[in-house]
Amino acid sequence: QDIELQLLFCGVCHSDVHQARNDWKNTIFPCVPGHEVVGRVAKIGVDVKNFKVGDIAAVGCMIDSCGSCYSCSHGEEQYCESPTGFLGTYNGTMNPKGQNSYGGYSNKLVVKEHFLLKVPEGMPAEVAGPILCAGVTTYSPLKHWGIGAGMKIGIVGFGGLGHMATQIANAMGADVTVITTSPEKKADAISMGASDVIVSTDADKMKEAVNSFQFILSTIPYEHDISPYVDLLERDGVLVFVGVLVPQPGWDPTKIIMHRRSLAGSLIGSVAETQEVLDFCNTHKVFPKIQKIDAKDINEAFENVFNKKARYRYVIDLSSLAKEKVENLKEIKSVGHLIEKQTPIGEEERPLQ
Numbered sequence: 001q002d003i004e005l006q007l008l009f010c011g012v013c014h015s016d017v018h019q020a021r022n023d024w025k026n027t028i029f030p031c032v033p034g035h036e037v038v039g040r041v042a043k044i045g046v047d048v049k050n051f052k053v054g055d056i057a058a059v060g061c062m063i064d065s066c067g068s069c070y071s072c073s074h075g076e077e078q079y080c081e082s083p084t085g086f087l088g089t090y091n092g093t094m095n096p097k098g099q100n101s102y103g104g105y106s107n108k109l110v111v112k113e114h115f116l117l118k119v120p121e122g123m124p125a126e127v128a129g130p131i132l133c134a135g136v137t138t139y140s141p142l143k144h145w146g147i148g149a150g151m152k153i154g155i156v157g158f159g160g161l162g163h164m165a166t167q168i169a170n171a172m173g174a175d176v177t178v179i180t181t182s183p184e185k186k187a188d189a190i191s192m193g194a195s196d197v198i199v200s201t202d203a204d205k206m207k208e209a210v211n212s213f214q215f216i217l218s219t220i221p222y223e224h225d226i227s228p229y230v231d232l233l234e235r236d237g238v239l240v241f242v243g244v245l246v247p248q249p250g251w252d253p254t255k256i257i258m259h260r261r262s263l264a265g266s267l268i269g270s271v272a273e274t275q276e277v278l279d280f281c282n283t284h285k286v287f288p289k290i291q292k293i294d295a296k297d298i299n300e301a302f303e304n305v306f307n308k309k310a311r312y313r314y315v316i317d318l319s320s321l322a323k324e325k326v327e328n329l330k331e332i333k334s335v336g337h338l339i340e341k342q343t344p345i346g347e348e349e350r351p352l353q
Contacts, residue, residue: 001045002112004305008038020302056119127290211233295325
């Protein structure tokens with residue numbers, strides 16, 4: 001049931017930066033990032049049922065799991081309980097030979113049908129990619145904790161994840177407040193559905209918001225003090241972390257105990273939820289705000305993501321890989337290198353139409 005995709009676009013996630021820099025101390029080199037992948041079906045295996053050649057399809061954060069543990073059998077592949085967990089679209093080693101997996105900063109990808117997603121009709125292919133990570137990573141906890149009309153919630157951080165969370169929660173009917181360190185993002189947050197914006201360095205505004213949120217989703221991807229955000233929860237409120245994968249500084253348990261608050265986490269989303277969020281976003285016209293780049297611009301994009309300058313998701317136009325190959329061949333010839341035989345660029349490496 002394998003399917004080969006000829007790739008069109010791939011989103012640039014903050015986790016790509018972390019992996020490339022080995023911030024989590026688990027990167028296997030060589031590393032080819034990319035788990036917000038959109039392409040056209042090029043070939044299908046004989047047992048493929050739901051896709052045909054020419055379909056626009058997508059691959060998110062996973063390309064395999066054990067399929068038999070409790071979580072997998074209940075449709076929660078992201079929590080696969082096998083010794084190695086789910087197989088990441090890149091930097092994953094869940095296979096008998098321990099081989100690495102390589103992601104969507106490429107021109108081809110082969111994936112099992114179960115882990116391939118349908119891009120809804122009418123959704124521009126270039127915006128689908130970030131929904132596969134930033135979208136589902138925020139949609140899954142919002143759905144799990146029943147976010148809906150009449151609920152007052154906070155979104156901490158307004159980057160790739162935060163700007164999707166704000167739009168999705170607003171489409172679910174919630175009253176959304178964005179909490180950010182970047183006052184210049186206020187207008188964007190309001191335009192994407194936030195009813196209010198709190199700059200977290202404004203002590204007076206933070207004090208006014210104490211005990212006021214039923215639910216807070218934190219998308220901050222680095223070490224930080226969680227106590228100011230705990231204070232914003234009302235009794236029985238929940239603070240959910242989706243962005244940070246490193247230990248956090250000490251926190252005061254009395255802030256939890258005295259108000260019966262909860263701290264929780266959520267990991268990406270299941271295959272089914274990823275399809276759900278694609279369809280949800282298409283129905284509600286909730287799309288990421290993207291900047292398309294060529295492959296050659298990836299280092300600059302990484303720097304901008306790291307320095308919080310992205311607005312709000314970079315997406316690589318993978319047709320630029322073929323253009324780069326042509327330019328590189330021209331450059332080699334121009335500096336006098338001898339090319340005994342220049343192989344024509346194959347159909348699989350040309351810009352896709």
